[in-house]
Amino acid sequence: MERRQSVSLRYSSPLLNVSDAEKADQMEELFNPHLPGGGRPDIQLCIFPHLPEFLVIDSREDEPQVLLLNTDDVFDEEFYRTVEAEFSETLRSSSDFLFSHFMNLPISVEESVRDIAMTFILDRLGVQVEKEDEIPSVVVYVVSGGALTSHAQKILDGLKELIHTSFRGPELDRWGETIADLVERETVIMRKVNEQQMADALKSDSPDYFTLWESRN
DSSP: OOOOOOOOGGGSOOEEEGGGOOSHHHHHHHTSOOOTTSOOOSEEEEEOTTSSEEEEEEOSSSSOEEEEEEHHHHSOHHHHHHHHHHHHHHHTSOOSSHHHHHHHHHHHHHHHHHHHHHHHHHHHTTOOTTOGGGOOOEEEEEOOSTHHHHSHHHHHHHHHHHHTTTOOHHHHHHHHHHHHHHHHHHHHHHHHHHHHHHHHHHTTOOGGGOOTTOOOO
16 A cells, blocks of 8 residues: 655744743734745644644635544544554665664654644645645644633634634634634643643652653563
C-alpha cells in the first residue's frame, strides 16, 4: 500500500498556543492573526487537547465555512499506519551516534506526527497536499493551559470573533453556544488532569521525575 505523503508545517503559520498569552491585550492580538503579506489565513483550526472535537474555519471561498470535526473521522487506521511507518523510518535513519539519535527521537517524532496529522486534516478538507502550490495558509490555535482559567471569557470572545464574519443571527448564536461548550469541557477536564498530576507528584508517582535512562524498578 502506498503511503500518503505528509505536508510539512513550514508551509503554514506556526501553532498559536492560547496558554502563552498572559495578558488580555495579548489575547486580543492572538485571535487576530495576519500573514507576512498582510492577508488572513485560509484555514484556522481550534484544537482542544482533551476533546475529540476541533473547530475549523475555512475561508478559502467567498463565504467562509465553519465545521466541527471529530478526531475519529479524520485519524483513521491509515493515519496510524502512516505514523508507524514514519516512526520506523525515523528510528533507523541514523547508524552513527545512536545514543544522541535516541535522545532526539521525541522531537523528531513530534514533528512527524504533527506533519502527518496536518496532512490528514487538510485531506479531510479536500486539499490536494501533493501540490505544494495549492497548500493553504493555516493557523492552529491550541486552546489549553492556565489562560483558560485566568482569561476564559477573553478566549471565548476571541473564538466567537473568528466566526462572526461567517454567520449572523441564530446561526451565530448556535455556534457561539458550541464554542462555549467546548471551552467549558476543556477547562473541566484540564483541571482534573492537573489535580491528578499534582496528586501523583506528591506521591512521587509522577513520570516527570524520571529521564529516558532511569529505571523505575
